[in-house]
Amino acid sequence: MRVGVLALQGDFREHAGLLTRMGHTPVLIRRTEELDGIDALVIPGGESTTIGKLADRYGLLEPLRAVIGNGLPTLGTCAGLIFLAAGTTGPTQVQLGVLDVVVERNAFGRQVDSFESELDVAGFAEPLHAVFIRAPIVEKVGGDVEVLAAVDGDPVMVRQGHIVATSFHPELLGETRVHELMLGS
Amino acid sequence: MDKGTDRVKRGLAEMLKGGVIMDVVTADQARIAEEAGAVAVMALERVPADIRADGGVARMSDPGMIEQIQGAVTIPVMAKARIGHFVEAQVLQSLGVDYVDESEVLTPADEEHHIDKWAFTVPFVCGARNLGEALRRIGEGAAMIRTKGEAGTGDVVEAVRHFRTIDGEIKRLTSMKHEELMSTARDLGAPFDLVQEVAETGALPVVNFAAGGIATPADAALMMQLGVDGVFVGSGIFKSGDPAARAKAIVEATTYYEDPSIIAKVSRDLGEPMVGIGVSDLDESERLAGRGW
Numbered sequence: 001m002r003v004g005v006l007a008l009q010g011d012f013r014e015h016a017g018l019l020t021r022m023g024h025t026p027v028l029i030r031r032t033e034e035l036d037g038i039d040a041l042v043i044p045g046g047e048s049t050t051i052g053k054l055a056d057r058y059g060l061l062e063p064l065r066a067v068i069g070n071g072l073p074t075l076g077t078c079a080g081l082i083f084l085a086a087g088t089t090g091p092t093q094v095q096l097g098v099l100d101v102v103v104e105r106n107a108f109g110r111q112v113d114s115f116e117s118e119l120d121v122a123g124f125a126e127p128l129h130a131v132f133i134r135a136p137i138v139e140k141v142g143g144d145v146e147v148l149a150a151v152d153g154d155p156v157m158v159r160q161g162h163i164v165a166t167s168f169h170p171e172l173l174g175e176t177r178v179h180e181l182m183l184g185s
Numbered sequence: 186m187d188k189g190t191d192r193v194k195r196g197l198a199e200m201l202k203g204g205v206i207m208d209v210v211t212a213d214q215a216r217i218a219e220e221a222g223a224v225a226v227m228a229l230e231r232v233p234a235d236i237r238a239d240g241g242v243a244r245m246s247d248p249g250m251i252e253q254i255q256g257a258v259t260i261p262v263m264a265k266a267r268i269g270h271f272v273e274a275q276v277l278q279s280l281g282v283d284y285v286d287e288s289e290v291l292t293p294a295d296e297e298h299h300i301d302k303w304a305f306t307v308p309f310v311c312g313a314r315n316l317g318e319a320l321r322r323i324g325e326g327a328a329m330i331r332t333k334g335e336a337g338t339g340d341v342v343e344a345v346r347h348f349r350t351i352d353g354e355i356k357r358l359t360s361m362k363h364e365e366l367m368s369t370a371r372d373l374g375a376p377f378d379l380v381q382e383v384a385e386t387g388a389l390p391v392v393n394f395a396a397g398g399i400a401t402p403a404d405a406a407l408m409m410q411l412g413v414d415g416v417f418v419g420s421g422i423f424k425s426g427d428p429a430a431r432a433k434a435i436v437e438a439t440t441y442y443e444d445p446s447i448i449a450k451v452s453r454d455l456g457e458p459m460v461g462i463g464v465s466d467l468d469e470s471e472r473l474a475g476r477g478w
Contacts, residue, residue: 008440009203009224030441045200047224047260054222054440079200090259105259111283112306114193115186133196134261134283172196 001183004029004038006064008054010046010079014171022176024183032063040073040183043080045133045169048105051083052094061096068098073162075182081158081165082136089139099163100142107137107154107167119168121149121157124177130168132156137167161185189306194328197261197283197308198392201225201329201415205405205436206394208232208419211250212257214428221432225261225283227417228254233290233337233473234420234459243291245273251280263310268477269295271304278307284329285309287322289476290336290419299477302326312396314347314474316354317373320383321478323391324376330389332413333474334397337420339461341398341407343474348395348411358384397474400425400459402438402452409442426456 003019005012007028016026019042027038035041041064043051055061068074068084076084076099084099108114111134119130128149138155141147149157149166156167157178162185170178187193204224209215215226230246231239245266255262261283266273268287273294277285287300289312302309303326312333313319319330332351334344354373361369361384370380382390395408396417405416418435425431434451441447469475 007203011199011202013202014199046202047200047204049219049260050204050222050224050436053220054437057437093259110281111197111261111308112278112281113188114197115188116190116192117186131192131196133193133200169196172192172199 001025001039002027002037003183004035004041006041006043006051006080009050010044011169011171012044015042015044015077018171018174018176018179021174022179031058032060035063035067038072041068041075042179043074043076043083044171045078045080048079048082049093051079055083056094061094065096065098068096068163071162073182073185074164075179076163076165077169077171078133078135078167081138081167084163084165086142099158099160099165100145101138101158102140103136104139105136106134108132108135110134117151119149119151119156122146123148123181128170128175128177129173130156130170131172132168135167159185191328194308195391198310198329201261202392203440204415205432205439206263206415206417207422207432208417209254209423212253214423215254215257215262217429218422218432219258219260221429222436223260223432224415225263226254226258227263227265227286227419228282229265232420232423234339234424235337236290237337237462237471245270245276245291248276248280251277251282255281265291266300267291268293269298269300271300274300274305274307274309278305282307287311287327289333289473293476299325310394312474312477313351315350316358316383317375318478319351319389319393320373320375320379323379323389327391329392329394331394331396331417334395334399335464335467336397336473337462338398338464338467339400339421339459340464341400341404342464344395344397344399344408345411347397347474348408348413351389351393352412355383355387355389359387398464400461402434402448405435406438406442406448409439415439420459424459426458431455431458
Protein backbone atom coordinates (compact mmCIF):
# COMPACT_ATOMS: atom_id res chain seq x y z
CA MET A 1 0.00 0.00 0.00
CA ARG A 2 1.03 3.62 -0.55
CA VAL A 3 0.94 5.20 2.89
CA GLY A 4 1.20 8.97 3.18
CA VAL A 5 3.24 10.28 6.12
CA LEU A 6 2.72 13.95 6.97
CA ALA A 7 6.28 15.32 6.87
CA LEU A 8 5.97 18.91 8.06
CA GLN A 9 7.92 18.25 11.26
CA GLY A 10 8.59 15.43 13.73
CA ASP A 11 9.62 11.79 13.54
CA PHE A 12 8.13 11.10 10.10
CA ARG A 13 11.24 9.20 8.99
CA GLU A 14 10.72 6.65 11.78
CA HIS A 15 7.16 6.02 10.53
CA ALA A 16 8.38 5.82 6.92
CA GLY A 17 11.12 3.35 7.88
CA LEU A 18 8.69 1.15 9.80
CA LEU A 19 6.20 1.15 6.90
CA THR A 20 8.98 0.18 4.48
CA ARG A 21 9.98 -2.73 6.73
CA MET A 22 6.30 -3.77 6.76
CA GLY A 23 6.38 -3.97 2.94
CA HIS A 24 4.51 -0.74 2.23
CA THR A 25 5.53 2.34 0.25
CA PRO A 26 5.71 5.48 2.37
CA VAL A 27 5.01 8.82 0.66
CA LEU A 28 6.18 11.95 2.46
CA ILE A 29 3.46 14.62 2.39
CA ARG A 30 4.28 18.34 2.47
CA ARG A 31 2.00 19.61 -0.29
CA THR A 32 -1.68 19.01 -1.07
CA GLU A 33 -1.03 17.31 -4.42
CA GLU A 34 1.03 14.66 -2.63
CA LEU A 35 -2.19 13.39 -1.00
CA ASP A 36 -3.33 12.04 -4.39
CA GLY A 37 -3.25 8.26 -4.70
CA ILE A 38 -2.46 7.31 -1.10
CA ASP A 39 -4.24 4.37 0.56
CA ALA A 40 -3.68 5.45 4.16
CA LEU A 41 -2.20 8.33 6.17
CA VAL A 42 0.07 8.65 9.21
CA ILE A 43 0.46 11.82 11.26
CA PRO A 44 3.71 11.47 13.22
CA GLY A 45 4.97 12.57 16.60
CA GLY A 46 6.46 16.04 16.84
CA GLU A 47 5.28 19.39 18.12
CA SER A 48 1.55 19.67 17.51
CA THR A 49 1.59 23.48 17.45
CA THR A 50 4.32 23.50 14.77
CA ILE A 51 2.59 20.87 12.63
CA GLY A 52 -0.74 22.71 12.92
CA LYS A 53 0.69 26.10 11.96
CA LEU A 54 2.57 24.73 8.94
CA ALA A 55 -0.48 22.76 7.76
CA ASP A 56 -2.54 25.94 8.04
CA ARG A 57 -0.02 28.19 6.23
CA TYR A 58 0.49 25.74 3.38
CA GLY A 59 -3.20 25.05 2.75
CA LEU A 60 -3.23 21.45 3.97
CA LEU A 61 -6.06 21.67 6.53
CA GLU A 62 -9.09 21.37 4.25
CA PRO A 63 -7.55 18.73 1.95
CA LEU A 64 -6.59 16.65 5.01
CA ARG A 65 -10.09 17.01 6.51
CA ALA A 66 -11.54 15.95 3.15
CA VAL A 67 -9.47 12.79 2.63
CA ILE A 68 -9.79 11.65 6.25
CA GLY A 69 -13.52 12.50 6.21
CA ASN A 70 -13.90 10.32 3.11
CA GLY A 71 -12.71 7.28 5.05
CA LEU A 72 -8.93 7.18 4.44
CA PRO A 73 -7.42 4.90 7.13
CA THR A 74 -5.48 7.28 9.39
CA LEU A 75 -3.09 6.88 12.32
CA GLY A 76 -1.93 9.71 14.57
CA THR A 77 0.79 9.25 17.20
CA CYS A 78 1.21 11.75 20.06
CA ALA A 79 1.26 15.12 18.23
CA GLY A 80 -0.73 13.29 15.53
CA LEU A 81 -3.45 12.46 18.08
CA ILE A 82 -3.59 16.12 19.18
CA PHE A 83 -3.75 17.34 15.55
CA LEU A 84 -6.58 14.92 14.67
CA ALA A 85 -8.63 15.81 17.78
CA ALA A 86 -11.51 18.26 18.11
CA GLY A 87 -10.09 20.29 20.99
CA THR A 88 -7.62 20.57 23.86
CA THR A 89 -8.09 21.48 27.51
CA GLY A 90 -5.40 24.17 27.10
CA PRO A 91 -4.90 27.17 24.78
CA THR A 92 -6.60 27.01 21.38
CA GLN A 93 -4.44 25.62 18.58
CA VAL A 94 -4.89 24.51 14.98
CA GLN A 95 -6.54 21.05 14.89
CA LEU A 96 -8.27 19.00 12.20
CA GLY A 97 -11.25 18.09 14.37
CA VAL A 98 -11.87 14.77 12.55
CA LEU A 99 -11.50 12.66 15.72
CA ASP A 100 -14.24 13.27 18.27
CA VAL A 101 -12.07 13.63 21.38
CA VAL A 102 -10.69 16.43 23.54
CA VAL A 103 -7.06 15.96 24.60
CA GLU A 104 -5.04 17.23 27.50
CA ARG A 105 -1.51 18.04 26.31
CA ASN A 106 1.54 17.19 28.43
CA ALA A 107 -0.86 15.40 30.75
CA PHE A 108 1.83 13.45 32.60
CA GLY A 109 3.99 16.55 33.18
CA ARG A 110 7.23 17.85 31.71
CA GLN A 111 10.02 15.83 30.08
CA VAL A 112 11.37 14.56 33.45
CA ASP A 113 8.02 12.76 33.83
CA SER A 114 8.16 11.12 30.39
CA PHE A 115 8.25 7.32 30.75
CA GLU A 116 8.06 3.91 29.12
CA SER A 117 5.96 0.96 30.29
CA GLU A 118 4.08 -2.15 29.24
CA LEU A 119 0.57 -1.44 28.01
CA ASP A 120 -2.40 -3.77 27.51
CA VAL A 121 -4.27 -2.97 24.30
CA ALA A 122 -7.79 -4.28 23.62
CA GLY A 123 -7.56 -6.91 20.89
CA PHE A 124 -3.77 -7.43 21.10
CA ALA A 125 -2.74 -10.86 22.38
CA GLU A 126 0.49 -9.58 23.94
CA PRO A 127 1.02 -6.25 25.75
CA LEU A 128 2.80 -3.52 23.88
CA HIS A 129 5.87 -1.63 25.09
CA ALA A 130 4.97 2.05 24.97
CA VAL A 131 7.14 5.19 25.13
CA PHE A 132 5.33 8.30 26.36
CA ILE A 133 7.14 11.61 25.67
CA ARG A 134 5.51 14.75 27.04
CA ALA A 135 2.45 12.75 26.13
CA PRO A 136 -1.18 13.80 25.92
CA ILE A 137 -4.16 11.85 27.26
CA VAL A 138 -7.67 11.75 25.90
CA GLU A 139 -9.79 13.77 28.30
CA LYS A 140 -13.23 13.54 26.68
CA VAL A 141 -14.44 10.84 24.30
CA GLY A 142 -17.27 11.20 21.75
CA GLY A 143 -19.96 8.54 21.21
CA ASP A 144 -18.32 6.69 18.28
CA VAL A 145 -14.91 6.48 19.87
CA GLU A 146 -13.62 3.22 21.38
CA VAL A 147 -10.92 3.36 24.05
CA LEU A 148 -8.34 0.64 23.29
CA ALA A 149 -5.80 1.35 26.05
CA ALA A 150 -5.50 3.46 29.17
CA VAL A 151 -2.91 4.45 31.79
CA ASP A 152 -4.34 4.86 35.30
CA GLY A 153 -7.80 5.11 33.78
CA ASP A 154 -6.86 7.82 31.25
CA PRO A 155 -7.30 6.81 27.59
CA VAL A 156 -4.02 6.72 25.61
CA MET A 157 -5.19 4.82 22.53
CA VAL A 158 -8.51 5.30 20.76
CA ARG A 159 -10.26 4.28 17.58
CA GLN A 160 -13.09 5.93 15.72
CA GLY A 161 -13.88 3.76 12.69
CA HIS A 162 -10.96 4.21 10.27
CA ILE A 163 -9.01 6.55 12.58
CA VAL A 164 -6.60 5.16 15.20
CA ALA A 165 -4.68 7.46 17.55
CA THR A 166 -2.15 6.91 20.32
CA SER A 167 -0.47 9.06 22.99
CA PHE A 168 2.67 6.93 22.62
CA HIS A 169 5.16 6.14 19.85
CA PRO A 170 4.99 2.64 18.31
CA GLU A 171 7.29 3.95 15.54
CA LEU A 172 10.22 4.42 17.95
CA LEU A 173 10.33 0.74 18.91
CA GLY A 174 9.57 -0.93 15.59
CA GLU A 175 6.13 -1.97 16.93
CA THR A 176 4.01 -2.86 13.87
CA ARG A 177 0.67 -3.89 15.38
CA VAL A 178 -0.75 -0.38 15.71
CA HIS A 179 0.00 0.38 12.04
CA GLU A 180 -1.47 -3.01 11.03
CA LEU A 181 -4.64 -2.22 12.97
CA MET A 182 -5.02 1.10 11.16
CA LEU A 183 -4.23 -0.35 7.72
CA GLY A 184 -6.78 -3.12 8.24
CA SER A 185 -9.58 -0.70 9.07
CA MET B 186 6.85 3.16 34.64
CA ASP B 187 10.50 3.89 33.87
CA LYS B 188 11.49 7.55 33.68
CA GLY B 189 14.72 9.09 32.39
CA THR B 190 15.63 6.08 30.22
CA ASP B 191 17.75 6.42 27.08
CA ARG B 192 14.67 5.89 24.93
CA VAL B 193 12.71 8.58 26.69
CA LYS B 194 15.62 11.06 26.64
CA ARG B 195 16.61 10.44 23.03
CA GLY B 196 12.94 10.17 22.08
CA LEU B 197 12.18 13.82 22.83
CA ALA B 198 14.98 14.85 20.45
CA GLU B 199 13.40 12.57 17.80
CA MET B 200 10.18 14.58 18.17
CA LEU B 201 12.03 17.87 17.63
CA LYS B 202 13.42 16.76 14.26
CA GLY B 203 12.68 18.91 11.26
CA GLY B 204 12.11 21.83 13.61
CA VAL B 205 13.70 25.05 14.83
CA ILE B 206 14.76 25.71 18.43
CA MET B 207 15.02 29.41 19.19
CA ASP B 208 16.97 31.36 21.83
CA VAL B 209 14.70 33.66 23.84
CA VAL B 210 15.42 35.99 26.76
CA THR B 211 11.88 36.99 27.79
CA ALA B 212 8.40 35.45 27.99
CA ASP B 213 7.29 37.76 25.16
CA GLN B 214 10.03 36.47 22.88
CA ALA B 215 9.04 32.90 23.80
CA ARG B 216 5.47 33.62 22.70
CA ILE B 217 6.73 35.08 19.40
CA ALA B 218 8.84 31.96 18.86
CA GLU B 219 5.93 29.61 19.57
CA GLU B 220 3.62 31.63 17.32
CA ALA B 221 6.20 31.39 14.52
CA GLY B 222 6.20 27.59 14.84
CA ALA B 223 9.33 26.89 16.92
CA VAL B 224 9.47 23.30 18.26
CA ALA B 225 11.16 24.47 21.47
CA VAL B 226 12.74 27.54 23.03
CA MET B 227 16.10 27.94 24.75
CA ALA B 228 15.65 30.22 27.76
CA LEU B 229 18.73 32.33 28.48
CA GLU B 230 19.61 35.71 29.93
CA ARG B 231 21.57 37.05 26.98
CA VAL B 232 21.79 35.76 23.43
CA PRO B 233 25.31 34.72 22.36
CA ALA B 234 25.90 37.94 20.37
CA ASP B 235 25.38 39.95 23.58
CA ILE B 236 27.45 37.56 25.67
CA ARG B 237 30.22 38.08 23.14
CA ALA B 238 29.82 41.87 23.22
CA ASP B 239 29.49 42.18 27.01
CA GLY B 240 32.33 39.86 27.98
CA GLY B 241 32.66 38.75 31.62
CA VAL B 242 31.43 35.43 33.02
CA ALA B 243 28.27 33.99 31.44
CA ARG B 244 26.27 31.70 33.75
CA MET B 245 23.00 29.79 34.02
CA SER B 246 19.93 32.05 33.75
CA ASP B 247 17.85 33.32 36.66
CA PRO B 248 15.37 30.56 37.65
CA GLY B 249 12.57 33.12 37.89
CA MET B 250 13.10 34.08 34.25
CA ILE B 251 13.08 30.42 33.18
CA GLU B 252 9.82 29.86 35.08
CA GLN B 253 8.21 32.86 33.38
CA ILE B 254 9.11 31.40 30.00
CA GLN B 255 7.81 27.96 31.04
CA GLY B 256 4.54 29.64 31.99
CA ALA B 257 4.26 31.48 28.68
CA VAL B 258 4.43 28.57 26.18
CA THR B 259 3.29 24.96 25.74
CA ILE B 260 6.32 23.85 23.68
CA PRO B 261 9.42 22.39 25.39
CA VAL B 262 11.70 24.80 27.25
CA MET B 263 15.45 24.19 27.26
CA ALA B 264 18.09 26.04 29.30
CA LYS B 265 21.89 26.21 29.36
CA ALA B 266 24.31 25.08 32.07
CA ARG B 267 28.04 25.80 32.03
CA ILE B 268 30.32 22.98 30.87
CA GLY B 269 31.07 20.83 33.93
CA HIS B 270 28.73 22.79 36.23
CA PHE B 271 26.61 19.89 37.47
CA VAL B 272 24.92 21.97 40.16
CA GLU B 273 23.53 24.38 37.57
CA ALA B 274 22.23 21.27 35.78
CA GLN B 275 20.67 19.99 39.02
CA VAL B 276 18.93 23.34 39.47
CA LEU B 277 17.63 23.27 35.89
CA GLN B 278 16.34 19.71 36.38
CA SER B 279 14.54 20.76 39.57
CA LEU B 280 12.86 23.58 37.61
CA GLY B 281 11.51 20.97 35.18
CA VAL B 282 13.25 22.24 32.04
CA ASP B 283 12.78 19.75 29.20
CA TYR B 284 16.41 19.67 27.98
CA VAL B 285 19.69 20.99 29.42
CA ASP B 286 22.25 22.37 26.96
CA GLU B 287 25.72 21.92 28.44
CA SER B 288 26.98 24.85 26.45
CA GLU B 289 30.27 26.40 25.39
CA VAL B 290 28.38 29.69 24.99
CA LEU B 291 28.53 30.03 28.78
CA THR B 292 31.87 30.30 30.57
CA PRO B 293 33.11 26.77 31.38
CA ALA B 294 33.13 25.79 35.06
CA ASP B 295 35.48 22.83 34.53
CA GLU B 296 38.17 22.70 31.86
CA GLU B 297 38.80 18.99 32.32
CA HIS B 298 35.46 17.28 32.96
CA HIS B 299 32.04 17.59 31.44
CA ILE B 300 28.89 16.81 33.45
CA ASP B 301 28.12 13.13 34.14
CA LYS B 302 24.85 13.23 32.27
CA TRP B 303 23.87 9.65 33.14
CA ALA B 304 23.20 10.87 36.69
CA PHE B 305 20.23 12.95 35.53
CA THR B 306 16.59 12.28 34.58
CA VAL B 307 16.49 15.38 32.36
CA PRO B 308 18.11 14.83 28.93
CA PHE B 309 21.16 16.81 27.74
CA VAL B 310 22.22 18.26 24.41
CA CYS B 311 25.94 18.99 23.87
CA GLY B 312 27.97 20.68 21.15
CA ALA B 313 30.57 18.91 19.02
CA ARG B 314 33.08 19.88 16.31
CA ASN B 315 33.95 16.37 15.22
CA LEU B 316 32.95 12.73 15.67
CA GLY B 317 35.29 12.07 18.58
CA GLU B 318 33.83 14.97 20.54
CA ALA B 319 30.25 13.89 19.72
CA LEU B 320 30.93 10.31 20.88
CA ARG B 321 32.65 11.48 24.08
CA ARG B 322 29.55 13.50 24.95
CA ILE B 323 27.26 10.57 24.11
CA GLY B 324 29.53 8.38 26.23
CA GLU B 325 28.88 10.80 29.12
CA GLY B 326 25.13 10.46 28.55
CA ALA B 327 24.18 13.21 26.07
CA ALA B 328 20.87 12.34 24.36
CA MET B 329 21.23 14.85 21.53
CA ILE B 330 24.17 16.46 19.71
CA ARG B 331 24.46 19.79 17.94
CA THR B 332 27.29 21.29 15.98
CA LYS B 333 29.10 23.95 17.98
CA GLY B 334 29.38 26.29 15.03
CA GLU B 335 30.48 29.71 16.24
CA ALA B 336 27.65 31.18 18.30
CA GLY B 337 26.78 34.86 18.17
CA THR B 338 28.48 35.55 14.84
CA GLY B 339 25.75 35.07 12.23
CA ASP B 340 28.43 33.27 10.21
CA VAL B 341 27.37 29.74 9.27
CA VAL B 342 30.85 28.61 8.18
CA GLU B 343 31.77 26.80 11.40
CA ALA B 344 28.44 24.93 11.62
CA VAL B 345 29.06 23.72 8.06
CA ARG B 346 32.62 22.73 8.91
CA HIS B 347 31.57 20.81 12.05
CA PHE B 348 28.74 18.97 10.34
CA ARG B 349 30.85 18.02 7.33
CA THR B 350 33.61 16.82 9.63
CA ILE B 351 31.28 14.57 11.64
CA ASP B 352 29.56 13.30 8.50
CA GLY B 353 32.86 12.54 6.77
CA GLU B 354 34.24 10.72 9.80
CA ILE B 355 31.09 8.59 10.03
CA LYS B 356 31.37 7.65 6.34
CA ARG B 357 35.01 6.70 6.84
CA LEU B 358 34.13 4.46 9.79
CA THR B 359 31.55 2.52 7.79
CA SER B 360 34.17 1.52 5.20
CA MET B 361 36.70 0.20 7.74
CA LYS B 362 37.54 -3.36 8.57
CA HIS B 363 36.70 -4.41 12.11
CA GLU B 364 40.35 -4.60 13.18
CA GLU B 365 40.83 -0.95 12.20
CA LEU B 366 38.20 0.31 14.64
CA MET B 367 40.28 0.11 17.82
CA SER B 368 43.09 2.34 16.58
CA THR B 369 40.47 4.69 15.14
CA ALA B 370 38.74 4.83 18.53
CA ARG B 371 42.13 5.73 20.02
CA ASP B 372 42.72 8.45 17.42
CA LEU B 373 39.21 9.87 17.83
CA GLY B 374 39.48 9.68 21.61
CA ALA B 375 36.07 8.02 21.61
CA PRO B 376 34.58 5.00 23.45
CA PHE B 377 35.16 1.81 21.42
CA ASP B 378 31.60 0.50 21.76
CA LEU B 379 30.20 3.72 20.27
CA VAL B 380 32.76 3.70 17.45
CA GLN B 381 31.71 0.14 16.67
CA GLU B 382 28.02 1.07 16.75
CA VAL B 383 28.51 4.01 14.37
CA ALA B 384 30.61 1.82 12.03
CA GLU B 385 27.71 -0.67 11.88
CA THR B 386 24.79 1.76 11.57
CA GLY B 387 26.44 4.58 9.62
CA ALA B 388 24.80 7.16 11.87
CA LEU B 389 25.12 8.77 15.28
CA PRO B 390 22.97 6.97 17.87
CA VAL B 391 21.28 10.30 18.74
CA VAL B 392 19.74 13.19 16.85
CA ASN B 393 22.18 15.81 15.49
CA PHE B 394 21.09 19.45 15.05
CA ALA B 395 22.93 22.40 13.54
CA ALA B 396 23.82 25.34 15.78
CA GLY B 397 26.12 28.34 15.84
CA GLY B 398 25.83 31.08 13.23
CA ILE B 399 22.51 30.33 11.49
CA ALA B 400 20.92 33.69 10.62
CA THR B 401 18.76 33.28 7.49
CA PRO B 402 16.16 30.87 6.04
CA ALA B 403 18.75 29.84 3.44
CA ASP B 404 21.28 29.05 6.22
CA ALA B 405 18.73 26.75 7.87
CA ALA B 406 17.91 25.03 4.57
CA LEU B 407 21.64 24.67 3.79
CA MET B 408 22.19 22.77 7.02
CA MET B 409 19.09 20.61 6.42
CA GLN B 410 20.23 19.73 2.88
CA LEU B 411 23.66 18.81 4.26
CA GLY B 412 21.83 16.32 6.48
CA VAL B 413 21.25 17.70 9.99
CA ASP B 414 18.05 16.73 11.81
CA GLY B 415 16.99 20.30 12.70
CA VAL B 416 18.39 23.70 13.67
CA PHE B 417 19.04 25.93 16.65
CA VAL B 418 18.88 29.65 15.97
CA GLY B 419 20.44 31.79 18.67
CA SER B 420 21.08 35.47 18.08
CA GLY B 421 19.88 35.23 14.46
CA ILE B 422 16.22 35.91 15.23
CA PHE B 423 15.95 38.38 18.08
CA LYS B 424 19.00 40.42 17.01
CA SER B 425 17.42 40.97 13.58
CA GLY B 426 15.16 43.77 12.37
CA ASP B 427 11.86 41.84 12.32
CA PRO B 428 12.10 38.82 14.66
CA ALA B 429 8.52 37.52 14.16
CA ALA B 430 8.80 37.47 10.37
CA ARG B 431 12.32 36.00 10.39
CA ALA B 432 11.36 33.31 12.91
CA LYS B 433 8.42 32.21 10.79
CA ALA B 434 10.52 32.25 7.61
CA ILE B 435 13.25 30.08 9.17
CA VAL B 436 10.62 27.56 10.38
CA GLU B 437 9.16 27.30 6.88
CA ALA B 438 12.57 27.04 5.21
CA THR B 439 13.45 24.20 7.60
CA THR B 440 10.37 22.19 6.57
CA TYR B 441 10.58 23.02 2.84
CA TYR B 442 14.39 22.90 2.75
CA GLU B 443 14.41 21.12 -0.60
CA ASP B 444 12.22 23.73 -2.34
CA PRO B 445 14.21 26.83 -3.45
CA SER B 446 11.05 28.62 -4.61
CA ILE B 447 9.59 28.46 -1.10
CA ILE B 448 12.92 29.53 0.43
CA ALA B 449 12.94 32.48 -2.00
CA LYS B 450 9.37 33.39 -1.09
CA VAL B 451 9.90 33.34 2.68
CA SER B 452 13.22 35.21 2.42
CA ARG B 453 11.58 38.36 0.98
CA ASP B 454 11.19 41.53 3.05
CA LEU B 455 12.55 40.15 6.30
CA GLY B 456 14.27 43.40 7.25
CA GLU B 457 17.84 43.58 8.47
CA PRO B 458 19.53 40.32 9.45
CA MET B 459 21.66 40.36 12.60
CA VAL B 460 24.92 42.23 12.15
CA GLY B 461 27.43 39.50 11.51
CA ILE B 462 31.00 38.95 12.59
CA GLY B 463 33.16 36.98 10.18
CA VAL B 464 34.60 34.03 12.06
CA SER B 465 37.92 34.52 10.27
CA ASP B 466 38.14 37.97 11.93
CA LEU B 467 37.99 36.44 15.41
CA ASP B 468 41.11 35.74 17.45
CA GLU B 469 41.51 32.19 18.68
CA SER B 470 40.75 33.44 22.23
CA GLU B 471 37.42 34.91 21.04
CA ARG B 472 36.17 31.61 19.64
CA LEU B 473 33.63 29.82 21.81
CA ALA B 474 33.85 26.49 19.96
CA GLY B 475 37.26 25.78 21.52
CA ARG B 476 35.67 25.52 24.97
CA GLY B 477 35.23 21.90 26.08
CA TRP B 478 37.11 19.08 24.35
